[in-house]
Amino acid sequence: MNYRKLTPSMSLLLAFEASARHRSFTRAAEELSLTQSAVSRQVQTLEAMLGVALFQREGKRIVPTDAGRAYMTEVGAALTLIRNATLQALSSEALGKxxxxxxxxxxxxxxxxxxxxxxxxxxxxxxxxxxxxxxxxxxxxxxxxxxxxxxxxxxxxxxxxxxxxEELVLIGSPTVLKAKEKRQRGGRARSRAGAQTIRPTVAMLEGLTLVRVSSFPDAWREWCAHFGLPHDALRLGPSFELTSHLIQAVVAGIGVGLVPHMLVEDELNDGRLCSPFEPVPSSRxxxxxxxxxxxxxxxxxxxxxxxxxxxxxxxxxx
Known part of the structure; x- marks a missing residue:
């Protein structure tokens, strides 16, 4: 039994695993900080060492063979164990303080x-x-x-x-909500601390731009479902990657938004924002x-x- 043949070098295994995972010598080379030709040569060396074709070359594309897929399953699992063990060793040293x-x-x-x-x-x-x-x-x-x-x-x-x-609260600037508040409640806009428990209607939201956070696209749908409102009747506006940007946009009067209540307590308390409705639970x-x-x-x-x-x-x- 040739044990050298059964234990390829780590560089050969890394080149193979990255190539199989990406199905591309080029992307594997980028990940490993090597040239594409170097990765290709390492895979060829491994194939020659094993005496097995691990990839089918189709122009610039590579597709693992049946043997390549089976080998990838085992090698990938082994490399994951090694990486996790290394991370644990590093964490043991670093995580003291x-x-x-x-x-x-x-x-x-x-x-x-x-x-x-x-x-x-x-x-x-x-x-x-x-x-x-x-x-x-x-x-x-x-x-x-x-x-x-x-x-x-x-x-x-x-x-x-x-x-x-998470609890979602509808927020708007006092300027944007002033007219709506006066018509619907007969008074000035209030912060959450002074909000009454009232149910929103589609009419209350008509003409308002509803801004969103891109990471929670279903927020308005969930909020509408809580009150039994038709989500399709609302006009959705711009989306923001960061909740902080959405809050700033609402303070600036761009529209009204839904945000976790605990993230806007200061703005509601100091009057930069107001909310005519109580917070509602979200699915998150x-x-x-x-x-x-x-x-x-x-x-x-x-x-x-x-x-x-x-x-x-x-x-x-x-």
Whole structure:
């Protein structure tokens, strides 16, 4: 038995795995910081070593053969184990006092950062590196230890702690809503603190531009369904990638929007925004998530306990 033949070098396996995953020598070369010809030669060397064709070449396209697909299944799984083990080793060294946390940008700015000083007061040696992420975090490929995400809580291969259920509130500037408020309620626009429990109608929303956050395209549909309103009767306006940009657009009078209530409490309280309706529950919740491999690390434990305590027993900012 030639054990050398059974244990190809890591460079050959990486070239094969990336090529099979992308089905392209060019894209594999970009990922591995090699030339396309270098990746192609490494795959050819592996095929010669095994005595098996791993790809069918169709012009510039490559398609794994049956043997190539079977080999990719096993090699890909093995490389994932190696990568995860490496990440765990790195995390063991780095996570003693440092934690790399991804957070939704507006949540980070409006909720997390104003409270973070209390974590440092309790744990002065801790270092939290914050990274803004809108898209779903992949802990297997991104240098992150934990994330605050919004969704339904069903993420594979992660531990997820539900922080709180999202409540959506309709917001508008007092100028934009003034005429509507006077006609519908006979008074001035009020903040949520003074809002009455009234049900919206299509007439209340006619003529208003309904702005959206692109990451939650169903927000207006869900809000309308809660009140039994026909979603198709409403005029949807511009969409924004960041909730903070939507809030700024609404303050500027561009339209009315739906946002998580906890992200606009300051604007509602100081009168920059108002809302004629009570918040309604959405289908989403906020979660603190992390891979199982870091769940016992001191920095992760300290941050998790502090975060959950902040939500259960909120304290005023100092």
């Amino acid at each position: 440092r934690l790399r946390v991804a957070t939704l940008p507006t949540f980070g700015a409006k909720w997390l950062l104003p409270r973070l000083h209390r974590l440092y007061q309790a744990h002065p040696d801790l270092q939290i590196d914050l990274h803004s992420r809108i898209e779903e975090v992949d802990f297997s490929s991104q240098p992150l230890d934990a994330a605050i995400a919004v969704g339904d809580g069903r993420w594979p291969n992660v531990v997820a702690h539900r922080l709180y259920a 919740s906020y979660y603190f998530t992390y891979p199982e491999r870091v769940q016992r690390h001191p920095a992760l434990v300290a941050f998790r306990e502090w975060l959950l305590h902040e939500l259960v027993v909120p304290r005023p900012s100092v």
